[in-house]
Amino acid sequence: MSVKFRDYYEILGVKRDATEDQIKQAFRKLARKHHPDVNPDNKTAEDKFKEINEAYEVLSDSEKRRRYDRLGANWKDGAEFTPPSGFTFSQGDPGDLFSGGGVFSDFFEMLFGESSEPRKARAAKGEDAQAEMTISLEDAHRGGVHRISVQSVRRCPDCNGAGSSNKRICVTCRGAGRVVTPRSIDVKIPPGARDKSVIKLVGQGQPGAGGGPSGDLYVTLRITPHPRFTVSGDDVTVESPITPWEAVLGARIEVPTLDGKAEMKVPAGSQGGQRLRLRAQGLNKRGGGRGDEYVKLKIVVPTSPTERERQLFRELAADSSFKPRK
Ligand SMILES: [Zn+2]
Numbered sequence: 543m544s545v546k547f548r549d550y551y552e553i554l555g556v557k558r559d560a561t562e563d564q565i566k567q568a569f570r571k572l573a574r575k576h577h578p579d580v581n582p583d584n585k586t587a588e589d590k591f592k593e594i595n596e597a598y599e600v601l602s603d604s605e606k607r608r609r610y611d612r613l614g615a616n617w618k619d620g621a622e623f624t625p626p627s628g629f630t631f632s633q634g635d636p637g638d639l640f641s642g643g644g645v646f647s648d649f650f651e652m653l654f655g656e657s658s659e660p661r662k663a664r665a666a667k668g669e670d671a672q673a674e675m676t677i678s679l680e681d682a683h684r685g686g687v688h689r690i691s692v693q694s695v696r697r698c699p700d701c702n703g704a705g706s707s708n709k710r711i712c713v714t715c716r717g718a719g720r721v722v723t724p725r726s727i728d729v730k731i732p733p734g735a736r737d738k739s740v741i742k743l744v745g746q747g748q749p750g751a752g753g754g755p756s757g758d759l760y761v762t763l764r765i766t767p768h769p770r771f772t773v774s775g776d777d778v779t780v781e782s783p784i785t786p787w788e789a790v791l792g793a794r795i796e797v798p799t800l801d802g803k804a805e806m807k808v809p810a811g812s813q814g815g816q817r818l819r820l821r822a823q824g825l826n827k828r829g830g831g832r833g834d835e836y837v838k839l840k841i842v843v844p845t846s847p848t849e850r851e852r853q854l855f856r857e858l859a860a861d862s863s864f865k866p867r868k
Contacts, residue, residue: 545648549619550597550610558615562602569598577716595705595717596646606654623649646709668748668757675729675761679768679778683800683825685733690761694725695748729761734826737765737773770798776833777824779817783842784808797837799823806837814841 551558554568572594574580581587600606617623646654673692681688697703698715705719706712715721727746735741740762747757771778782797792810796803799820806820817836824833844851 545623545652547613547617547619547621547623548593548596548647548649549617550600552619553593553597554601556601558611560601565598565601569594569602573598578711579716592711593647595711596650599646599705600650600654610653646706665754666751667754668750670757671747671759673759673761674764676764676766677731677735679765679771679773679825680800681731682735682737682739682763682765683733685731685735685826687728687730689726690729691724691726692759693722695720695722697721697749727759731763732828734828735763735765736825737763739763771800773825776827777836778833779836779838781838781840783840784812786841786843788812789814789839789841797835799835800825804835808839812839814839 551560554560554565554572556564556568560568573591576587576591576594578584578588578591581591600610671692671694673690675688675690677688698705698712698719698721700714701707701712701719703719704712705715705717711717712719727743729741729743731741740760743759743761745756746759749756765773770780772780778800780798782795784793784795788795788808789812790810792812793808794805795808797806797820800823804820804823806818808818812818816839818839820835820837822832823835826832847855
């Protein structure tokens with residue numbers, strides 16, 4: 543029995559020592575060009591597309607590629623091919639070999655036909671995946687469960703990852719064997735998360751091959767800037783406006799905290815720009831405990847005082863002995 547030799551490197555237009563990435567890139571480029579969706583009712587394009595898929599099927603699989611490379615570099619594409627002696631070929635199923643119209647060529651079937659030599663499913667862990675998630679400062683402080691949507695690569699359910707069924711290219715995955723679908727994942731954020739904290743979700747990465755475990759998903763947290771609080775380590779700072787008389791006489795004022803509000807004493811004689819500390823009102827720490835909150839005082843004056851207020855300030859100006867620039 544002889545079949546036509548196929549030069550898979552020539553088909554993909556890559557060198558024999560091409561890397562996995564180069565092969566993948568060449569395949570993608572060609573597959574886009576010759577895809578049946580782009581070339582409806584074009585038999586030549588369809589044949590070309592099958593050829594490309596076959597070449598990629600072999601060269602992207604290190605085991606198949608190694609086996610193919612053992613044939614040597616001197617074969618010409620389309621040459622009559624008979625297996626060299628001593629080369630172990632699968633016998634294939636004669637019923638399948640010349641049925642025609644299949645996804646893979648007779649040459650492929652002869653080399654890799656699976657009917658007599660089932661593909662060894664090598665268990666391999668799936669690839670790890672990355673995702674980013676934006677949360678508020680309050681959510682980072684308190685923790686909780688947040689839902690995230692990730693683009694997830696899954697084994698194609700229609701062809702079970704083979705890329706073809708009944709020798710036809712699978713229409714669902716277009717021969718890739720994998721489909722990309724959005725997937726919702728609940729991410730449990732521990733209290734005390736910080737900007738750029740990474741949460742590892744075991745087994746939520748890409749699916750494994752040959753019964754291998756899935757990879758892991760690494761979610762990087764991004765905390766949106768807060769309209770009032772600025773963060774420095776475990777501490778937060780908030781600016782609070784006070785009146786001139788509150789600064790002079792002292793007062794009890796209400797200030798915002800991460801958990802709501804708190805009352806704070808402004809001592810008599812406080813200056814603008816001064817920072818007052820509220821102990822343990824900052825961010826939760828991972829190991830327990832909390833940072834502090836700093837309240838930065840900002841003395842503000844009435845911009846449209848009443849006549850009575852102006853009168854009182856005039857009296858103050860006349861009677862005061864305070865000379866800050868002396
Ligand atoms: Zn499929």
